[in-house]
Amino acid sequence: MNAVTKTVLTSGAFDLIHYGHIRLLEEAKRLGGPDARLVVIIARDETVIRLKGRRPTFPEDQRRALIEALEVVDEALLGYEDLDMATVIEKVKPDIIAVGYDQDDIEEMARRIVEERGLDVEVHRLEKFVKEDLDSSSKIKRKIVEDLRSNY
């Protein structure tokens, strides 16, 4: 008998890709066991603007294509308008939703939808892996600015 393939769903903006993203995605996939399928929702440009107050460096199509090019990722999809999580869950039918360590709002939203609809979905909070400085796009941008300044 084959093991049932579990689908893990996670999401993010993934603007400036760094090694911490890979670790995060690998850990998310691991939650679903050896045959897991990892589906990643990429936040739309408009969603990033609304949540972070600025346009991402890379447009949504390029952010999506880059994440899908990772070996650990089985499918990368653009989010719906306003990152409508109920629609995403209905479409992807995940067994597990992996929430980033800094995704408080997404965790709350996921738990509410799962509870309201009585779904058999585990919501799992991922830990912060990379202890180094460059663990977010904002920090990377600041470092780039500082590096450029120190060269002139």
Added chain:
Amino acid sequence: MNAVTKTVLTSGAFDLIHYGHIRLLEEAKRLGGPDARLVVIIARDETVIRLKGRRPTFPEDQRRALIEALEVVDEALLGYEDLDMATVIEKVKPDIIAVGYDQDDIEEMARRIVEERGLDVEVHRLEKFVKEDLDSSSKIKRKIVEDLRSNY
């Protein structure tokens, strides 16, 4: 009879990964046919400093791990001191060396080594694929700085 697996070798700093890198790596692999193996040499931090005059945003270990996490890449290795291409060719034994559109020095060096040693290695210059603005780490960095400025 199985088709012979061809090894394609390419190289770069791969500091701020963007969609153009994926296109480039896919095209490099395609040169070796359907069963090709793609080996990527990642420039050492010291090599980047020497060639570009500044430290890369991400350290060499992280740049290497990120490239190896791409589905299209079979192996990613750190370059030798001074990106010693003769040693790299001896170790990787490529059938094809794929050179980026802006890697004049690397192309010249590769052709010289192949000729001097009488190797059966094809040196192939890749075209520039991504016509968009964000096709180099330098341009990405400039955009990040401009975006940050326009927000304050």
